[in-house]
Amino acid sequence: MVSREDLLVQRCKRGETGAFDELVQLYEKKVYNLAFRLSGNREDAYDLAQEAFVRVYNAIRDFRGQSSFSTWLYRVVTNVCLDQLRSRARHPVTSLDEPLSTEKGELPRQVTDGALDPEEEIERLELKAAVQKGINSLKEEYRTIIVLRDIQDLPYEDIADILNLSLGTVKSRLNRARLALRSILSDMELFREDDVRRAGISR
Amino acid sequence: MRCADVGEVLGEYLDGTLDAKQVRLLEAHLRSCPECQTLLAEYRQTVGMCRSLEEEEVPQGFRAALMSRMAGARENGGTLTARAFPRRWTWPSLSSVYRGLAVAGLALVLMVSGAVIYQTPAIQTLVLRHSPASVADNALLQKGQEGESTGSLRSRSAPNTSVTGSPSGNTLVGAPSGGSAVSSSFSLSVTDASGSPTGTPDGTPQGGTSVHGLGGGVDPGAAGQGPGPSGGLTIAAANEESTKNSVGRSTDIQRKIIYSASLRLDTEDFNKTYNSIISITEAAQGYLERSDYSIPGTDGAPTGLKTPSTGVAQPKRGLFGIAPLPNPPVPVPPPEKINSLTLRVPSDSFSSVLSQIEGLGAVKSRHVNSRDVTEDYIDLDGRLAAANVHEARLLEILGQAKSVEDILKVETELEKVRTTVEVLTRQLRNLSNQVSYSTITVELHESRPSPFGPEGPKGVGGLIGDAFLRSIDGLLRWGLGLVIFLTAALPWLVLLAAAALIARYLWKRYGRRSGTGAGAP
Incomplete structure (x- = not known):
């Protein structure tokens, strides 16, 4: 059976711009969010996502369909981001605190739903910012796998494909990554007693 | 199960994929270990926190921007490249090993080719041989050799490849400043009447021929007549008679002061300044006593025509065993030219001449000295008078002498006295000359080391030509350096290539496993 995705890819290979536009439309949110979580800030995410789509467009004729298009796309995005992060590691330019301030910037919009107590809302946003910060301070391979699995919610098989790893490696690395993140978040004192107890009870 | 295994x-x-036996072991451990309970709880919460991170909305206009950029790239033809995006420049996807090698190699190339260029002066002549200065210098050299063959040039300094003589013609001034009484002491200037190619661009009345003659110890009236409009060859002989008389009678007791000055002058137009100095000197009834022209660093022959050259060969340096190109007839680039001039001007016009010469260029140093020789003068004068009296008395005695023995004795005495008189006369005249003629030493430096000589092309066209030739020259030098370097580096490059292959193997074998991704599409 030929999926819609495959059809679009075929049309793209024939040079139909409209088909690529549809593909972008389908995946821009995933791509942008993956780039955002990997890079940790929105400006870079924008640039990286654009870069990734450009690479996909240029290379789409070489796409053989050995894996699904989305897997291939994620692999490209991941590589683009990691390349960027590696060069960034040599020349750090962005502060890790940056996401925190931008999260606060979104405060007014989020408050308007009115369902939550404003104080709780602030706390919730700060917690998210702190989690992102924790993820950013993970080493590259741990961050990648956490983002792909626990944020982007991709299946293990796809992750193994994207990262070119065996299934077992993906699982064990994910486990180690979570333990590492746990100790970081613990150092940041993000775990509250009652939450821990609640989390411990339910499985 | 132990705590260490729980994680x-x-x-x-x-995930629920743990086998049943392990689950039982784990849960048994958890019941007895509160720490591992906490670990499990926090582990769960960590995953929960990550899942709670909501998806961000894509910024507005993201897709529109992407598509419009792509459309723009298509209109320009060709595929869209990352260059179309104003992003930070990143390395092409090379491994860090290759990057390191590339940087190191580039640095090596630059370093060594720089050194090679620095040590390879010879090739520059390929271009500069066309410059007017070298043409002129060649002609000059040839002329000098002709002069020597006819014997009219007494000495010549020929440091292997460099030009001899001053740029305005081979000026030879051989007069001793002491002004000895020998009448054959004359100064001689040899120049080509047709004018040398480099000579007197400002068109002096002599038409490129400057001849300076003087007699030793002549008085102001007789000296400084040198420059004759006829050109060619001029011999100015000293008038011994008149000099002797004038010195002998001088008994005035005014102060006798010797003035001397030395100047170092930097000039852009070497020949023009030289000619101006000569004109100023001649206008003040002075004369050029000596001119030493040299190009430092050529052969250590600083004294132009004074030193007969033995033509010391320059040390030949071979780089990487390659013999240097044959030496050009002109040292290139032209080093600073120096002309050391000794001028004698009447004391009256000393200060005016000095200030005029100072106005010709940038004065780098200036020393003015005065020496009061009044006492020496009076002393000499007195001793001369006494010696004259003594001589007169001896002549008187000689007239009264009877025996041959007496005559011989008196003659011997007379001989001694006459020698004394002669020495004293000479010293007095020397002093007198120094007093009436001040000495100005001018060291003239060419301050603009242009490879086209002092008469290099001027104006916009000339400057453009200069720049063009210079950059071609630089290119040739660089090219030669590169060729030499590459030849020399060949063994090293082979080594580096081997290292790169090993590095790539290791990268593929071990680097991949820890790396998170395959190469970009």
């Missing part, structure tokens, strides 16, 4: 299985436990 290993938490992921599978939560």
Whole structure:
């Protein structure tokens, strides 16, 4: 059976711009969010996502369909981001605190739903910012796998494909990554007693 | 199950993929270990926190921007490249090993080719041989050799490849300043009446021929007549008679002061300044006593025509065993030219001449000295008078002498006295000359080391030509350096290539496993 995705890819290979536009439309949110979580800030995410789509467009004729298009796309995005992060590691330019301030910037919009107590809302946003910060301070391979699995919610098989790893490696690395993140978040004192107890009870 | 093993299985436990036996062991441990309970709880919460991170909205206009950029790239033809995006420049996807090698190699190339260029002066002549200065210098050299063959040039300094003589013609001034009484002491200037190619661009009345003659110890009236409009060859002989008389009678007791000055002058137009100095000197009834022209660094022959050259060969340096190109007839680039001039001007016009010469260029140093020789003068004068009296008395005695023995005795005495008189006369005249003629030493430096000589092309066209030739020259030098370097570096490059292959093998073998991704599409 030929999926819609495959059809679009075929049309793209024939040079139909409209088909690529549809593909972008389908995946821009995933791509942008993956780039955002990997890079940790929105400006870079924008640039990286654009870069990734450009690479996909240029290379789409070489796409053989050995894996699904989305897997291939994620692999490209991941590589683009990691390349960027590696060069960034040599020349750090962005502060890790940056996401925190931008999260606060979104405060007014989020408050308007009115369902939550404003104080709780602030706390919730700060917690998210702190989690992102924790993820950013993970080493590259741990961050990648956490983002792909626990944020982007991709299946293990796809992750193994994207990262070119065996299934077992993906699982064990994910486990180690979570333990590492746990100790970081613990150092940041993000775990509250009652939450821990609640989390411990339910499985 | 021990606490250390708990962390290993938490992921599978939560996924529900842990086998039943392990689950039982884990849960048994958890019941007895509050610490591992906390670990499990926090592990769960960590995963929960990550899942709670909501998806961000894509910024507005993201897709529109992407598509419009792509459309723009298509209109320009060709595929869209990352260059179309104003992003930070990143390395092409090379491994860090290759990057390191590339940087190191580039640095090596630059370093060594720089050194090679620095040590390879010879090739520059390929271009500069066309410059007017070298043409002129060649002609000059040839002329000098002709002069020597006819014997009219007494000496010549020929440092292997460099030009002899001053740029305005081979000026030879051989008069001793002491002004000895020998009448054959004359100064001689040899120049080509047709004018040398480099000579007197400002068109002096002599038409490129400057001849300076003087007699030793002549008085102001007789000296400084040198420059004859006829050109060619001029011999100015000293008038011994008149000099002797004038010195002998001088008994005035005014102060006798010797003035001397030395100047170092930097000039852009070497020949023009030289000619101006000569004109100023001649206008003040002075004369050029000596001119030493040299190009430092050529052969250590600083004294132009004074030193007969033995033509010391320059040390030949071979780089990487390659023999240097044959030496050009002109040292290139032209080093600073120096002309050391000794001028004698009447004391009256000393200060005016000095200030005029100072106005010709940038004065780098200036020393003015005065020496009061009044006492020496009076002393000499007195002793001369006494010697004259003594001589007169001896002549008187000689007239009264009877025997041959007496005559011989008196003659011997007379001989001694006459020698004394002669020495004293000479010293007095010397002093007198120094007093009436001040000495100005001018060291003239060419301050603009242009490879086209002092008469290099001027104006916009000339400057453009200069720049063009210079950059071609630089290119040739660089090219030669590169060729030499590449030849020399060949063995090293082979080594580096081997190292790169090993590095790539290791990268593929071990680097991949820890790396998170395959190469970009």
